[in-house]
Amino acid sequence: xxETLPEKFRSYNLKADVRTILLLQKxxxxxxxxxxxxxxxxxxxxxxxxxxxxxxYTRAYYDYFLNIDIQNxxxxxxxxxxxxxxxxxxxDLFKREKLxxxxxxxxxxxxxxxxxxxxxxxxxxxISGKDLFDNDNPHLTDEDNPADENEMSERHxxxxxDYSDLSLEELMQRLEEIRxxxxxxxxxxxxxIGTGGISPxxxxxxxxxxxxxxxxxxxxxARRVLNDRKYFPVDIDSIINDNNVDxxxxxxxxxxxxxxxxxxxxxxxIKEGLKRGGLFIPEIKNISNxxxxxxxxxxxxxxxxxxxxxxxxxxxxxxxxxxxxxxxTYYFHNTIYDRVxxxxxxxKPVFIDRFLNKDPNYRIFIIGDAAMAPYELNKMSLRTYKxxxxxxxxxxxxxPEPKRYWHHTFSINLIKxxxxxxxxxxRGIEDAVREMNRKK
Amino acid sequence: MADKTFWTGSDKYLCDKELxxxxxxxxxxxxxxxxxxxxxxxxxxxxxQYAQDLNLDLFVYPVGSKSxxxxxxxxxxxxxxxxxxxxxxxxxxRQQKGLETKLSTGGRxxxxxxxxxxxxxxxxxxxxxxxxxxxxxxDKAPREFPNDLLYALSHRKFVMPESGDIIExxxxxxxxxxxxxxxxxxxxxxxxxxxxxxYIHFPDSDVMRDIIAKxxxxxxxxxxxxxxDVFYHLRNIGLERAPTTREILNWLKYxxxxxxxxxxxxxxxxxxxxxLVKTQTDLEKIQQVLLRNxxxxxxxxxxx
Numbered sequence: 001x002x003e004t005l006p007e008k009f010r011s012y013n014l015k016a017d018v019r020t021i022l023l024l025q026k027x028x029x030x031x032x033x034x035x036x037x038x039x040x041x042x043x044x045x046x047x048x049x050x051x052x053x054x055x056x057y058t059r060a061y062y063d064y065f066l067n068i069d070i071q072n073x074x075x076x077x078x079x080x081x082x083x084x085x086x087x088x089x090x091x092d093l094f095k096r097e098k099l100x101x102x103x104x105x106x107x108x109x110x111x112x113x114x115x116x117x118x119x120x121x122x123x124x125x126x127i128s129g130k131d132l133f134d135n136d137n138p139h140l141t142d143e144d145n146p147a148d149e150n151e152m153s154e155r156h157x158x159x160x161x162d163y164s165d166l167s168l169e170e171l172m173q174r175l176e177e178i179r180x181x182x183x184x185x186x187x188x189x190x191x192x193i194g195t196g197g198i199s200p201x202x203x204x205x206x207x208x209x210x211x212x213x214x215x216x217x218x219x220x221x222a223r224r225v226l227n228d229r230k231y232f233p234v235d236i237d238s239i240i241n242d243n244n245v246d247x248x249x250x251x252x253x254x255x256x257x258x259x260x261x262x263x264x265x266x267x268x269x270i271k272e273g274l275k276r277g278g279l280f281i282p283e284i285k286n287i288s289n290x291x292x293x294x295x296x297x298x299x300x301x302x303x304x305x306x307x308x309x310x311x312x313x314x315x316x317x318x319x320x321x322x323x324x325x326x327x328x329t330y331y332f333h334n335t336i337y338d339r340v341x342x343x344x345x346x347x348k349p350v351f352i353d354r355f356l357n358k359d360p361n362y363r364i365f366i367i368g369d370a371a372m373a374p375y376e377l378n379k380m381s382l383r384t385y386k387x388x389x390x391x392x393x394x395x396x397x398x399x400p401e402p403k404r405y406w407h408h409t410f411s412i413n414l415i416k417x418x419x420x421x422x423x424x425x426x427r428g429i430e431d432a433v434r435e436m437n438r439k440k
Numbered sequence: 441m442a443d444k445t446f447w448t449g450s451d452k453y454l455c456d457k458e459l460x461x462x463x464x465x466x467x468x469x470x471x472x473x474x475x476x477x478x479x480x481x482x483x484x485x486x487x488x489q490y491a492q493d494l495n496l497d498l499f500v501y502p503v504g505s506k507s508x509x510x511x512x513x514x515x516x517x518x519x520x521x522x523x524x525x526x527x528x529x530x531x532x533x534r535q536q537k538g539l540e541t542k543l544s545t546g547g548r549x550x551x552x553x554x555x556x557x558x559x560x561x562x563x564x565x566x567x568x569x570x571x572x573x574x575x576x577x578x579d580k581a582p583r584e585f586p587n588d589l590l591y592a593l594s595h596r597k598f599v600m601p602e603s604g605d606i607i608e609x610x611x612x613x614x615x616x617x618x619x620x621x622x623x624x625x626x627x628x629x630x631x632x633x634x635x636x637x638x639y640i641h642f643p644d645s646d647v648m649r650d651i652i653a654k655x656x657x658x659x660x661x662x663x664x665x666x667x668x669d670v671f672y673h674l675r676n677i678g679l680e681r682a683p684t685t686r687e688i689l690n691w692l693k694y695x696x697x698x699x700x701x702x703x704x705x706x707x708x709x710x711x712x713x714x715x716l717v718k719t720q721t722d723l724e725k726i727q728q729v730l731l732r733n734x735x736x737x738x739x740x741x742x743x744x
Contacts, residue, residue, distance in 0.1 A: 015629065023469070030468045045462050045636040049629070051476070054639070121446065121461055221458070250626050262508075279526060281519055286506055 002176060005064060012060040013233070014047055025172070036065065037119035054225045055232035062222075066116065076223050077109050086112055113219025239308070239400050244426050245315050251430035252319050262286060293326040293361055294319075295392075299368025300344060301333030308400045308424065312367055330355070334372045335381045335411075336388075352384050356391050363436055364388060364395040366419060370412045371401060377411045385418045393439045396432040400424040444468050453482070453489035454651050462638035463490075463618075472575075472593055472617035474632065477640030479622055480684025482651075487574040487618040497571035499561035499615075503581045509588035512575075514563045516601040517556045524550045553603035563598055569613035579621040586631040593617075593634045643685065645672055655689055659696050663703050667692060670707055673736075674716060677729060683716040691715040 002021055009016035020043075027033055027042045040061055048057045062068040062079070068086070070079040080086045089112055225231045229243075240248045265285040273280035296316055300309050313329075320327045330340035330350060339349040389395050397419040399412070406412045406421075415421065420435060422428035446464045449455030455463075459475070463486065466473035475483045491498035501512050524545040531542050548555040565573040578586060592598055597608045609615070619635065621627065643651060645668050652664055667688065675682045694712045695703040706712065710726070717723055729736050 015633070019633070027465065027469060032465055032468055041458075041461055042465060045465050045638065048639075049632040049637045051639040119461070121457070262510075281522055284519075 002172060008064045009047060009057075009060045012056040012063075014053060014056055014060055015049070016047055020046055028172070032120075034120040035118050037117040039065065040117060041119055050233075051231055052233040053231075055228075058222050058225050058231075070226065076113075076226050077106070080109050080112060081105065089115070110219065113222065117219045117222065239402070239424055240311055240315060240426065240429075242311065242314075245311060245318075247426040248315055248429050249318050251426050251433060252315070293359060293363065294328070295358070295362050295364045296327070296329040297336065297340060297364065297366040297368075298329060298331050299334060299366075299370075300331045301346075304369050304371065305400070308367075312424075316365075332368070334368070335370075335377055336366075336384050337378075337380050338384065352387065356387060360391055360393070362392055362394075364392045365432075366395065366397045367424065368397070368399070369401045370397065370399055370415045370421070371409050372411045374410050377414060382414070382418070385415065389419055394436040395419060396436060397421040398424040398428065398432060403428075447490055447494070450489055450493040452654060453485055453493075454647070454654050455486065455489075456640065456643070456647070459486065459638055459640060462636055463616075466636040467616050469636065470596075470611040470614040472619050472635045474619045474621065474627075474635035474637050475640060476621045476623050476637070478642055478682075478684055480686035481640045481642060482685060483620040483640060484574065484576055487572050487616065490616065491572040496616075497565070497568050498574065499565040499571060500574045500576060501561040502576045503578050503585070505580055505582065507581045507585055509585060510560070510601070512560045512562050512585075512589070513592065513598045514557050514559045514600050516553075516603075517558050520548070521550060521553075521556045524548055524556075554600070554605060557600050557603055557605075559600075562592065563600070563607050565615040566596075566598060566607050566609045568615075569609070571615040573615045573617045575617070575619040577622060578619050579624040579627065583625075583628075586627050590631055590634060642675075648685070648688070651685060652689070652692060656692055656696055659692055660700050663692070663695065663700060663707070666704050666707050667695070670710070671716070674726070677725065679717065679719075679722040679725060681718055681722060687716045687718075 002024070005024075006016040006018065006020055009020070023046050024033075024039075024042060027046075032042055033039055043061065044054075044057060048054055059070045062070055066083070066085050068079055068083040070076065086109075090108060093108075093111075238244065262284045263286075265283045268283040268285070269280060272283055294316075296312075298309060298312060299305050316327060316329070330342055331344055331346055332340050333346060336352070338353075339351045340355060342348045342350050397415065399406070399421055400423075401409070401412070403423045406416065412421070420432070422432040422435075444464075444467055446460070447455070448457075448460045463473055475486065477483055488498065490496070501507075527543045527545055528550060534542070550556075559567075561573060565571045596611065596614060597606060599606055648668060648671075649664060652659065652668075671683060671688045671691075691707075691712060694715055695706050698706060710730075713723070713726070717726065
């Protein structure tokens with residue numbers, strides 16, 4: 001049951017597999033799931049592992065459990081209003097409460113969200129259906145205005161499902177049926193997001209009344225999440241910009257091979273042992289490796305590179321303050337001949353022969369579009385690239401030009417054969433860094 | 441049996457409802473709770489306050505760049521072990537020479553390997569049922585640390601070094617494990633998969649008001665209103681390091697010693713701004729805003 005869940009969630013780029021279902025089942029077994037709102041909460045804790053997954057998760061949930069398909073950039077309200085699920089729910093509500101036709105749509109949507117996201121934490125006590133029946137008042141209406149966002153107000157739930165007597169098997173079955181029901185045309189009678197999460201009607205589960213405290217929290221959060229780009233993944237395949245620069249930085253972080261381990265300090269042990277007159281006690285020292293030397297070679301000539309230079313510098317500046325302490329930047333125009341420049345205006349030359357005298361452990365990032373007239377890329381330039389790659393094993397080229405255009409440009413094709421080239425995107429940087437780490 | 445009831449915070453600590461639910465869920469399922477969020481949103485406070493409120497044993501492991509799994513679980517003290525065994529030889533030699541006095545091994549017996557196992561916070565908390573274990577700022581750890589934790593977390597079991605003893609805890613008695621992270625580095629996916637995840641959203645002004653009331657119930661509403669205005673305005677102008685809950689609490693601590701009128705004046709003139717803004721570039725940015733509009737931080741709302 002619910003075996004289609006992982007597939008659906010994966011189509012939203014979420015991580016879900018059979019373990020997700022098993023965990024959800026376990027949560028049900030432990031009594032964490034009594035309403036549909038509970039499922040939203042529990043699955044969130046299991047599936048969402050990053051605030052950026054909140055958006056896709058919320059959309060996947062609405063799609064899978066409510067058959068409400070929220071389009072990119074669409075407001076939650078609009079998606080709800082055009083859904084079959086909402087229509088059915090509304091029809092049913094009118095039948096039960098005999099509301100007149102004068103209603104505020106926004107209020108209704110709020111009320112709908114309220115029902116969807118009702119969690120068992122919102123319910124203070126559950127009154128058994130029988131008690132109510134005995135009191136001859138089985139259909140108390142909900143007098144409070146659900147749109148009222150005054151959170152701690154207590155409201156009466158005229159009906160809610162109590163599944164505590166159901167076995168796990170039955171609960172899962174019920175859930176599955178409920179889910180499928182959304183896809184079929186409403187046939188009247190058996191709705192399921194009644195006032196109280198999962199429908200009290202139908203198979204199994206006694207209808208009971210409850211007192212609810214608060215609420216609206218879940219619906220409010222869902223709305224907030226869908227309206228905020230922060231809760232959607234940044235595009236790690238787009239050329240770095242201010243939005244995904246942090247993702248790029250995270251990718252760069254992979255180049256520190258930090259590790260902490262303890263190692264026997266032989267020299268110290270001998271020294272101390274001799275002082276003790278031959279009693280050798282092993283002396284341990286902490287080793288941590290964080291040596292990181294980086295050289296940037298940035299093409300800042302030509303207007304084709306202009307849009308990127310700023311972001312690139314920002315990125316590596318952040319990198320420097322965060323984890324690389326030895327970072328040098330040089331500039332060139334279009335391609336490198338016999339010199340690079342230590343200043344952005346390219347007045348202070350550094351000759352390649354001197355440049356090649358540095359520690360071979362330096363990691364070199366060459367950043368440029370590598371697009372130039374064929375005559376510009378002469379023998380001298382090609383030789384320079386060869387020398388750099390020979391001396392510095394960890395050299396990569398990051399190219400802001402979209403990868404699909406690379407093969408159209410002669411100079412890119414040529415340079416690519418000598419220097420490993422990656423697109424200047426967070427993913428490209430990640431790949432470049434991985435490749436760098438592989439080469440020792 | 442470990443406490444599995446729903447905990448919503450104490451008089452001192454306002455626990456966000458969603459966080460409380462995630463925490464409850466993690467305890468019921470016997471999984472660690474991984475909390476991420478901006479610094480200063482009370483991630484570390486949760487387990488501390490929970491342990492204090494319910495009077496539970498608390499074990500804290502502050503993670504650093506040199507953290508390794510041995511410190512966290514248990515390590516074998518080879519130095520002491522070697523020293524003690526050498527002392528035994530020495531003692532035997534002394535006895536041969538007829539010396540009465542013996543060198544002490546401090547009650548340890550070099551034949552009992554367990555005497556040399558130094559238990560870290562993880563082993564200790566697994567040994568005391570219904571305790572709370574906080575792993576603070578796991579993002580500071582070297583990359584392999586979270587991966588090393590995986591085994592223990594999914595099997596609820598630690599193997600003691602050298603002695604080979606196994607410390608095991610049942611799902612029922614599993615300590616409430618809370619792990620915090622400032623997201624300075626991405627944690628391995630497999631690790632996150634073993635945790636219940638919760639991201640703390642930055643509290644809005646209503647929640648912040650409640651938080652302030654819990655800490656400084658005596659500060660007047662007027663002061664809090666003005667301070668919150670300035671605070672959220674500062675957060676909105678795009679500083680490099682936006683001020684957080686911790687900072688506004690510190691600031692209020694500073695101004696609350698003055699009379700209401702003085703305090704409001706001080707807030708509006710951004711006195712003691714050093715409590716809120718921590719970098720030079722941010723200070724310069726604020727100065728620029730003030731240059732353009734000197735009254736930018738004054739009376740944005742009508743005082744009530």
